[in-house]
Structure formats: structure tokens, C-alpha cells
Amino acid sequence: MKQHLYIEMDNCIGCRSCLAACTQCGGHDERNRNYVYDVNPLVDRQTIPLMCLHCVNPACARSCPAQAIQVTEEGAVLSALVEKCIGCQNCTIACPYGIPKFDEEQNLMYKCDLCYDRTKEGIPPMCASVCPTNTLQWLTEEELAAKKAQHQMGKWTASRDFLDPLEGETNVKISLPGIIQGKQKLFV
Amino acid sequence: MDRAFASKFAKSVFLTVCGLIVLMYIGSRFFTHVDLALYGYMVGTVVFICGFFYRFIAWGERPPTKIIIKKGIKLLFRKSTPKTSADHLVTYRFIWNRGWWRWLQHILLGWGCIISAMVTFPLVFGWMYFTMEDNGFYTVVGFGLDIMTIPADGFLAYLFFNALNISAFMVIGGVCMALYRRIKNMQAKAEQTFVYDFLPLYLLLFVSITGLLLTVSNMFLHGWGHPVMSLIHQWSVIMTLIYLPFGKLAHIPFRPLSVFARNYREHYGQQAMKPCSVCGTPFVSMEQSGDVVDVLKQNGMQFNMEDGFNLAELCLPCRRKYRLSRFTGIPTHTIPVKEANQNAKG
Numbered sequence: 001m002k003q004h005l006y007i008e009m010d011n012c013i014g015c016r017s018c019l020a021a022c023t024q025c026g027g028h029d030e031r032n033r034n035y036v037y038d039v040n041p042l043v044d045r046q047t048i049p050l051m052c053l054h055c056v057n058p059a060c061a062r063s064c065p066a067q068a069i070q071v072t073e074e075g076a077v078l079s080a081l082v083e084k085c086i087g088c089q090n091c092t093i094a095c096p097y098g099i100p101k102f103d104e105e106q107n108l109m110y111k112c113d114l115c116y117d118r119t120k121e122g123i124p125p126m127c128a129s130v131c132p133t134n135t136l137q138w139l140t141e142e143e144l145a146a147k148k149a150q151h152q153m154g155k156w157t158a159s160r161d162f163l164d165p166l167e168g169e170t171n172v173k174i175s176l177p178g179i180i181q182g183k184q185k186l187f188v
Numbered sequence: 189m190d191r192a193f194a195s196k197f198a199k200s201v202f203l204t205v206c207g208l209i210v211l212m213y214i215g216s217r218f219f220t221h222v223d224l225a226l227y228g229y230m231v232g233t234v235v236f237i238c239g240f241f242y243r244f245i246a247w248g249e250r251p252p253t254k255i256i257i258k259k260g261i262k263l264l265f266r267k268s269t270p271k272t273s274a275d276h277l278v279t280y281r282f283i284w285n286r287g288w289w290r291w292l293q294h295i296l297l298g299w300g301c302i303i304s305a306m307v308t309f310p311l312v313f314g315w316m317y318f319t320m321e322d323n324g325f326y327t328v329v330g331f332g333l334d335i336m337t338i339p340a341d342g343f344l345a346y347l348f349f350n351a352l353n354i355s356a357f358m359v360i361g362g363v364c365m366a367l368y369r370r371i372k373n374m375q376a377k378a379e380q381t382f383v384y385d386f387l388p389l390y391l392l393l394f395v396s397i398t399g400l401l402l403t404v405s406n407m408f409l410h411g412w413g414h415p416v417m418s419l420i421h422q423w424s425v426i427m428t429l430i431y432l433p434f435g436k437l438a439h440i441p442f443r444p445l446s447v448f449a450r451n452y453r454e455h456y457g458q459q460a461m462k463p464c465s466v467c468g469t470p471f472v473s474m475e476q477s478g479d480v481v482d483v484l485k486q487n488g489m490q491f492n493m494e495d496g497f498n499l500a501e502l503c504l505p506c507r508r509k510y511r512l513s514r515f516t517g518i519p520t521h522t523i524p525v526k527e528a529n530q531n532a533k534g
Contacts, residue, residue: 011517019532027375032532035508040518041525047312048515050508062487063480065252067446079378082286083439088449090252091479093472096491098501098507107282117378165514167491167499176515 002074003140005114005128005172006147007049011135012036014047018127018136025115025126033101033112034127039177044179049135051127052077052099052112054171060111063094068109075171076114085109096167112171144173198243205234210314215331216314225418229312232426236433242440243433247442251486255479260448263455272450277443293365297392301357301440304399307351308425315512325435356396363393388436391428398424464503466510468520471503 011126014036022032058077068084069091071077080091087107090119092100100111123129125139132135139147165176175180193199193207216222234253275281277458280298284291310330326345338344338467347354356504366389370376380386398421405414432438451475461470462477481500484490491499499507502521509521 016529016532019530023532025374027373027378029375030533031531035527035530037509037512037520037527038525039516041520041523041528046516048512050511053374059484059487059489059491060427062489063252063483065250065256065449066442067247067250072215073235083436084442086256086443086446087282088256088447088452088476089472090476090480092504093477093500094484096507097511098502098504103285105282105285108286117374120378165511168489173301174515 003119003122003138005051005054005125006137006139006144007172007174008039008135008137009048009175009177011133012047012049013133013135014038014045015132017130017132018049021126021130022112026117028115029110031101031110033099033110048177049127050097050099052172053097053166053174054112054114054166056169056171059094059096059167060091060100063090065090068081071091072116072120074114074120076116076119077111078113078116079110079111084109139173147175197241197245200245201238204237204241208233208237211315212313215310216317217329217332221317222314223311223317223331226312226422228422229308232422232429233309233312235426236429239430239433243438244441251483252479255483256445256448256452259475260445260453263448263451266451266455268454269447269451272447273444274432276446282380289365289369293362296358296362298362300355300362300396301392303355303358304352307355316338336466347484352399356400359396363396377509379468384436388431391424391431395421395424395428449517462501464506465497467499467503467524468507469503476502 016036018034019032019036022028022034023030033089034049036047036049039046039048054075054077056075058069060073061071061077063068064080065078066084066086068080068086069077070081085108086101087109089102089109091109091111092098092102100109102109115123115127119125119138125136128136128138165174193202209400212222213219247253280291280294283294305315316328316330318328320326320340324340325337326340326389327337328348338348367386370380370385374383398417401417402414402421405411405417428437433441453476456473456475461472462472462474463470477500480488481498484500493499493510495510499510502510505527506521509527512518512520513522
């Protein structure tokens, strides 16, 4: 059963639990690989989490001279294989979202791997398991379809959807901040 | 010249094998000192050369690899190359920074393999052999030249004769450490597969143990079972050689590319840095930025934004903030506030 990480952007309160949880994932070496950004920092307190969106056709892997970035059957784009990564940092330049991090000392790229040790067993990634506001969720295809249907209001969607906010298809699904909010979004 | 061969592969293999034969001819004093008991390794090496070029050429055709190889060769004679090579290929300093356990494991495995290769292949091709002119003294002949004369029961001779035993113990130690890590480490456990991660370790273990059994047979069993065991050992080495270019061990011949990559970043970084199109911070060399954009274009990806820049021209924080602006419509990337609180302490 394929499951997806789903980001309900409206819900984020900027607590950064996801960052802290990320450090605790097995093999993450106590370093977080995700981000939380203020949307309009001088005006309000809205925040949005950002992590690897696990592209179906990942630019990082395409730009890697060493074929170090592997994509799993489940669609998770893994950190560079330690024995292959040659430290050129092409991936950090290629990624359209600016996600991969680079460790100069270890000469090694590392990034969100969707907590592969957990998600391959169907357990939600660390960030989604701790998110207190359901901003980050771990959904099956059916649940995802139900969400989408819920946000559909006749011809229009509740979410801002009139331009494609991403570069190509991704395995992580997002729900943009909406204009018509409230109805059911907070508790779904 | 190019038209004489059916393919780049055919040309590379033919020239390499010819070069090897010429080196054998010179090194073994005109084929007079080839140890034919080792001919299996010779055939194995030729098969390895075929596999290596097949894999290497296929890999080198990928657009990003092609660029790094081409520019890396051009920059090979930088002043920093010897130091970078020593750090990356001899002392593995970057692995030390990943932890002492992994470093020790890799030193044992890496140098165990390198030492055995440096002993085995010169013996196979007749580049190194021993002669005895005076009783009790061996003359070490390297590449047809008398290198030194050593007492047959001396310490140096002991090291020479036992080099493969010592390296076998190094490899066995390294393999055990690696296997232990694969059982314990969470990340390793999540990502490892039998064929990719365990098979090479078992192959190395097989080679080392069968090699050591030859010594056991000599020392304790008066050579009992030696002919059979030497065939099994030979077979294990040939299997490993055939496997080498295709699995995890392929990083051995490919790893020198990390020196290319370092030179590439250092050289072009000194020439001109690319300022971020939004905040103006230099973040990567002009050359690399251009190369990545080219590579992505060849892969059918062009991240040219309506705002008039390519995403590869934005520094990483600006690129992330720009994504927020695409999510919300608020131009987060143009708001001059530094990203705050992004590193959780584990």
C-alpha cells in the first residue's frame, strides 16, 4: 500500500517539532534535514514547513556524476550513498527547492530520506509522527483522494491552485494555504 | 585510428590488454619468469578489464559524469592534487570525520585489498619474483631489475612472504567490523540489501579465508589439500574480479573522481563565484552553476522562472524561500530577514 507524506500548510504553527524529531531518526546522525520558514516575517507569524518533496524525476539524482542518489521502490529519494558521493555538490545546485545539505568535513551530501527505515515498514516519518497540528500527515492513496475531494468546491478549489507551485511531479503531496479556510480543514 | 575499432569499448580493451602484454614482456624478462601456476588470475584480469571498461564507459557517458571527468583531467596538475589525493585515497580523512569505527574498518578493508593486489598482480604478470644466487639470500627482482638482496630468514623476507597473510587478516578484521555495523547501525539496516551490501563483504571474506587456508595447509598439514584449495582460492578471486566493476566495490576504481571534484570546485571557485540572483551572496562557482544548468537541460529539466532567473542561480536559503512564495503568493525571498532557527539540536 503506497502512502504519501502530505503537508497541510495552513496548519503550521512554527513549533519546529518536526526539526527536532528529524534529528532523532535512526541514521540521521542527530542532524535535521527539514526546514520551517516564516512566510511573511515582518508582518505575521505564519510558518510553513519545507522538506524534500521526493520528486518522481529528481534533479539531484540526474545531476549526480557518481550515481550516488538512489530512488527506492516506494519513491523515496535517499541521501547520497556514502561510498559513491564524491562531494561535488551538484545536487545542492540542481535541486529546485534547495533541500540537500552538505557536510564539508565528511565530504558527503545528506538530505531528507523520508525516514526510510520507518516508511518502508509503513510507519510515518518522524516529522509526521510528532506534528501536533496535523500539518504533516502520512496518508494512504484513498485518504489523499478524500482530502482532495473535500477541498473541491464545485469548479474552484479551496486551496490556491491556479498555478503549479512545484517543478514536476512529487511523491510528497501538498495542500496550499487556502482562502476559504476553517470548515473542516483543522481537524481532518 | 578510431575507425579501426567497432567501438570505444573495443578500442579501450584492446589497447589495455596490449599494454599489459607489453609490460609483461618487459617485466618478466621477456616471458622467462611467468608463473604459469597463476595463469587463472591472468585470464581473470582480462575479464575484469572488459567488465571495467564496459561499466566505466557507460557511466562516463552520463552528462554530469562526462563534465567532471573532462574538467578533472584538465585540472589534474593543480598544486593541491597530491595533498587532496593523499587525504581522499590514502588516509581517508573524510571517513575519519564520519567516525573512528568506520575509519578503522575502511583502513583495514581498503589497505588490506590494496596490499594484496600489489603483491598478487606483480606475481601474476612476472613483474616481481625472487631468485637465489647465494645460498640463504634471496634477490628481489622487480620489473626485471635486481632491486635488493635479503637474507632468506630475515625480517624483511618474513614480511614479503607473509604480506598476503597479513593483508588477509586485515581484510577479515575489516569485514567483521563492517558486518557488525550492518547489524547494528539503523541507517545501514534501513537501506542495505543482500546483493549490494553483503555480497561484496562475503566475497572478500571468502577470498581471505581460502587464501589463509593455503598457509594453514602449508604450515600444519604438510601441504594436504593444497592443490584443491588453491583452485578454490583462485576461483574466489576471479569471481570477485568479475563482480568488482558492477557492485559496491566499483567505488574502488571510481573513487579518484573525488579528487577531480575537489579540484573542480577549488579551481573554478577561485576564478569567479556566482552571486545569488536574489540576495547577491556568492554561493557556487560560475562554472559549476553553468554546468549544472546544462546537465539539467540535457535531462529535459529547465527551471527558468517567470521572475527572470533560473532556480540554479539562487543561493539555497533564497531558493527555499522562493518556493514559499510560490506556495503563498507572498514574495518571501525578497523580504530581507535571515532564516531563523533551522537547526534543531539533536
